[in-house]
Amino acid sequence: MCGIFGYVNYYVQRSRSEIVDTVLNGLARLEYRGYDSAGLAIDGDKPDEVLLFKEVGKVAALRKLYASSKINNDRLFDSHVAIAHTRWATHGRPSPINAHPHRSDPNNEFVIVHNGIITNYLALKALLTSKGFVFESDTDTECIAKLCKYVYDLNKDSARPLDFTALAKLVLRELQGSYGLLIKSVHYPDEIIATRKGSPLLIGIKTEQKLKVDFVDVEFPELPDITVANNIPTITTPESAGLSNLTVPHLMTSNLLMPMDGSDLRRSQSRAFISEEGTPMNAEFFLASDPASIIEHTKKVLYLEDDDIAHIYDGELHIHRVRREAGEPAIRSIQTLEMELNEIMKGSFDHFMQKEIFEQPESIINTMRGRIDFEKKTVTLGGLSSYLGTIRRCRRIIMIACGTSYHSCMATRAIFEELTEIPTTVELASDFLDRRSPVFRDDTCIFVSQSGETADSMLALQYCAERGALTVGIVNSVGSSISRQTNCGVHINAGPEIGVASTKAYTSQYVALVMMALLLSDDSISKYERRTSIIDGLSKISSQVEEVLKLNDTIRGIAETDLAQQKSLLLLGRGYQHATALEGALKIKEISYMHSEGVLAGELKHGVLALVDATMPIIFLATHDSLFPKVMSAVEQVIARSGNPIILCNKGESALSKLGKTYRTLEIPQTVDCLQGLLNVIPLQLMSYWLAVKKGYDVDFPRNLAKAVTVE
Ligand code: F6R
Numbered sequence: 001m002c003g004i005f006g007y008v009n010y011y012v013q014r015s016r017s018e019i020v021d022t023v024l025n026g027l028a029r030l031e032y033r034g035y036d037s038a039g040l041a042i043d044g045d046k047p048d049e050v051l052l053f054k055e056v057g058k059v060a061a062l063r064k065l066y067a068s069s070k071i072n073n074d075r076l077f078d079s080h081v082a083i084a085h086t087r088w089a090t091h092g093r094p095s096p097i098n099a100h101p102h103r104s105d106p107n108n109e110f111v112i113v114h115n116g117i118i119t120n121y122l123a124l125k126a127l128l129t130s131k132g133f134v135f136e137s138d139t140d141t142e143c144i145a146k147l148c149k150y151v152y153d154l155n156k157d158s159a160r161p162l163d164f165t166a167l168a169k170l171v172l173r174e175l176q177g178s179y180g181l182l183i184k185s186v187h188y189p190d191e192i193i194a195t196r197k198g199s200p201l202l203i204g205i206k207t208e209q210k211l212k213v214d215f216v217d218v219e220f221p222e223l224p225d226i227t228v229a230n231n232i233p234t235i236t237t238p239e240s241a242g243l244s245n246l247t248v249p250h251l252m253t254s255n256l257l258m259p260m261d262g263s264d265l266r267r268s269q270s271r272a273f274i275s276e277e278g279t280p281m282n283a284e285f286f287l288a289s290d291p292a293s294i295i296e297h298t299k300k301v302l303y304l305e306d307d308d309i310a311h312i313y314d315g316e317l318h319i320h321r322v323r324r325e326a327g328e329p330a331i332r333s334i335q336t337l338e339m340e341l342n343e344i345m346k347g348s349f350d351h352f353m354q355k356e357i358f359e360q361p362e363s364i365i366n367t368m369r370g371r372i373d374f375e376k377k378t379v380t381l382g383g384l385s386s387y388l389g390t391i392r393r394c395r396r397i398i399m400i401a402c403g404t405s406y407h408s409c410m411a412t413r414a415i416f417e418e419l420t421e422i423p424t425t426v427e428l429a430s431d432f433l434d435r436r437s438p439v440f441r442d443d444t445c446i447f448v449s450q451s452g453e454t455a456d457s458m459l460a461l462q463y464c465a466e467r468g469a470l471t472v473g474i475v476n477s478v479g480s481s482i483s484r485q486t487n488c489g490v491h492i493n494a495g496p497e498i499g500v501a502s503t504k505a506y507t508s509q510y511v512a513l514v515m516m517a518l519l520l521s522d523d524s525i526s527k528y529e530r531r532t533s534i535i536d537g538l539s540k541i542s543s544q545v546e547e548v549l550k551l552n553d554t555i556r557g558i559a560e561t562d563l564a565q566q567k568s569l570l571l572l573g574r575g576y577q578h579a580t581a582l583e584g585a586l587k588i589k590e591i592s593y594m595h596s597e598g599v600l601a602g603e604l605k606h607g608v609l610a611l612v613d614a615t616m617p618i619i620f621l622a623t624h625d626s627l628f629p630k631v632m633s634a635v636e637q638v639i640a641r642s643g644n645p646i647i648l649c650n651k652g653e654s655a656l657s658k659l660g661k662t663y664r665t666l667e668i669p670q671t672v673d674c675l676q677g678l679l680n681v682i683p684l685q686l687m688s689y690w691l692a693v694k695k696g697y698d699v700d701f702p703r704n705l706a707k708a709v710t711v712e
Contacts (some may be wrong), residue, residue: 002100002115002710003030003086004201006182006287008192010079010280010315016042017073020066022297023084026286027059029293029344032352032498034706035086036094038062041101041111041184042082045072048186050108054099059086079190083182083287085113088706091121092138101184102142104149105133110185112148114141115289115710116178116199124174144181147171152187164188165311165320168195172309173322178455178710180289191313194287194304199710200453200481202303203310203317204286204294205334211272215331216302216317220324270316272334280315290708291337291479292344292496299337303479308332338478343495351699353499353591357685358549361542363494363504364678367511374539377532379519387488390470392520394444397424398469399513400432400460401448402709404502404583408509409448411579415514415674419521419531429456430712433463441468447489448513449473450497450505451708452480459712461485474512476505490516499700500707501591503685506583507545507678511538514674537672541679544669548682551666555683558646558664559690566617569594570608571684573621574601574631580621580677584684591702592691601634614642621680624650625673635659648680 005026007019014022023040039054039062053069055062085100092098104110118124121140124147129135133146151170155162162170168183178198185191194201205211275281286294287310291301302317304310309320319332349355356363372379384391391397397416399409409426416424422444427437433456439445445464449457452475461482465471473482473489476497483489494508518534521527563569569588573581581598588596599608601620612618618638622631632655638645645663649656650670656663668679692699 002088002289003027003033003035003293004113004115004180004182004287004289005030005085005293006081006083006113006192006194006285008081008190008285008287008312009077010190010284011282012284013076013078014080015073016071016075016077019077019080019082020073023082024059024063024066025296026288026293027062027084027086029296030086030288030290031059032292032500032700032707033086033290034500034701035088037087037089037096037099038085039087039096039099039101039113040066040082040084041108043077043080045075048107050111050184050186052101052103052108052111054096054101056094056096056099081184081190081192083111083113083184083192090117091140098137098139100141102137102139102145104145107186109187110145110148110152110183112141112145112181112183114144115180116197118143118175118179119177120175121177140177144171144175144179147174148183148185152185164191164193164313165309165318168193168309168311169320169322182287188313191311192285192287194310194312195308196304197306198455198458198481200289200303202288202291202294202301202479203312204288204291204298205300205302205317206284206286206298207273207281209275209281211300211334212274213272214334216270216272216319216334218308218330218332219318219320220330221322270318273316283315285312285317291339292498295337295339295344296341299339300334301337301479302332302334303484305332305484335479339496344498350693351499351689353501353503353689353699356497356499356504357682357689359495360504360507360682361546361549363508364511364545365542366493366495367508368515368538369493371515372535372538374535377535378522379515379535381490381515381519383489383491384472384516384519387470387472388520391444391472392420392523393442394422394470395440395442397422397444397446398439398464399424399426399446399448400429400457400464402429402454402456404506404586405448405450405454405457405509407579407583407586408506408513409446410582411510411576411677412513412517412674414576415534416517419517419524419527422520427460429454429460432460439464439467439469443469444472445469446472446474447482447486448475448509449480449482450476450502450509452477452482453708453710454482455710455712457482458485474509474516476508498707500702500705501587501688501699503587506681510678511541514538534672534674537675541671541675544671544679545682547669548679549686551683552686554666555686556690559687560694563594563617563687564691564694567595568616569596570611570616570618571596571598571621572601572604572618572631572634573598575625575627576673576677577621577623577631577680580680580684583681584619584687587685587688588691590705591688591697591699592695593697593703594691601631604634604637609637609641612638612641612643614644616643618643618645619684620645620647622647622649622653623668623676623680624653624670625676628655635663639663648683
């Protein structure tokens, strides 16, 4: 998905090349999220000059374009604001003109980068066009830049000049949709506005002197805010009549003039940034949609909340809101990132995906660390402790997620039902919303997400919260929207996952969900033995994962010689292994672009068998559990039709000897039935990896996919 990076230096002298390097490196750290074009805006040499560089393709192409510009790279800046962006096309094809930053006018008076979608952009565009603005791109974003200039021009002759925050407030109230947004302007040199609604944005802070306090005060208007003060009814534009979401609330009414509400925002000082002498300190700020891009500069970060308007000027960071809701916190804390730089580097591996597959023995341990007492057979999940009673009493559990995260729900649903005895359903977030499925106050809704930013899951979360259900997050990204907007939850602690194909997050989500089921059932005597065997299984799972990883070379061989030339692949499993089949198939299709289908083995005879012949590659997940005899019967049906399956089975599985010699095996250590999927999925992750490598595909940047899918 789109990525935002901004850099502000205040009395920290930097050359232009250092500034550009900082933003380009920041963008490069966002590359894993998926994008098709990139751009940046920096100050030029003349007064009021802002330069834009935009290019289709990788950040390296943008670097090349910049290098060819013959610009004076040695020019020094005491203070400066640079903004940059990686774009994932939604409105308009990838092209330099559609790439961000977008501008207000040919003089680049306002330039902006934006993640998200402005849903009323057509109405805004029509109105701004009628005011003489000429649009150059096909994007929804461009209207924001033009709106900034329109509002600025309307107010520029007024008695009191509009400050950047006030301008942003007037602009933002016209926007519908979602945004993470940075605004830079020649009218507010060395200042930046950063704001978000439904799209992540955080600010890294670097100062030589220690900050005086580890929080920033939120500044609320002293008098009724401008939105309330004007009290203008929403007006539908002629162009958009009939389309209720295409409205521009104030634009047609010339109520874009700053009211005399007395809120002199410049009066305030931001306590954190004032030195012992009472003056602002030298500071650098890194604004980004993802902490991975700022970790090399600073670990001190502030996560913006929806509707926060951050205004950085004179070395201070101010956070404004247009109104104060009852009980709303009056500060934003400056937190310390736990992430280490080496966690987002490839090290000796060729790809992030490969590194993350091989990290799983450790990432699984990290998920359990401090949470399971293997001797006392207890589980503690601090993030759930205040809500355990509510969850235990709930009428049903609904697990909601997308893609791989959905598969981790599928993989653990049965053990949830078995241990908690609470009816548990698993929902794809998009389908759940499409159906407007009924949700009640006594439901517990669990949202599982690696990124914590997936738009479908976020919308489903809002839907469930509005209906009064308890919302629980099982999330990897600390500080993400889902982790902050759920009532309670568990961080899976898998560490940053950079590869677009999710691997270690899957196994950690799986473990986190099993731990949650164990915790919810720890008051049940009848479940004691079962719980004990699962906890014992978890104590060995990391070393068993290590053992499975030793199959790497064998799997590479199978992928390269047997499967790479094939067009299609079936993966069959039932019970706990149905989820493994689905997840394996998703991994294979998303990075090796080979059609693969995960099939419930019990459904084989209901249609899929028609595909089976001597040439169709088939993988069976036939590890030992209560359904093993049924899976074996499916294997026999395939062999009877001349199929040559690859059978993933437990070590020394004797039942296979009766099958003759038309199959191959991949032997996996045995664990408790409900944990077996943690081991079985690993050969499939490796298989997808080696298939993609063999075919020469870009493993970490699969086509048409993004790491965080922040659009519906
Ligand atoms: C597949 C994959 C996607 C994500 C899905 C949900 O490898 O990564 O299917 O699992 O987009 O993303 P999160 O977990 O971030 O909500």
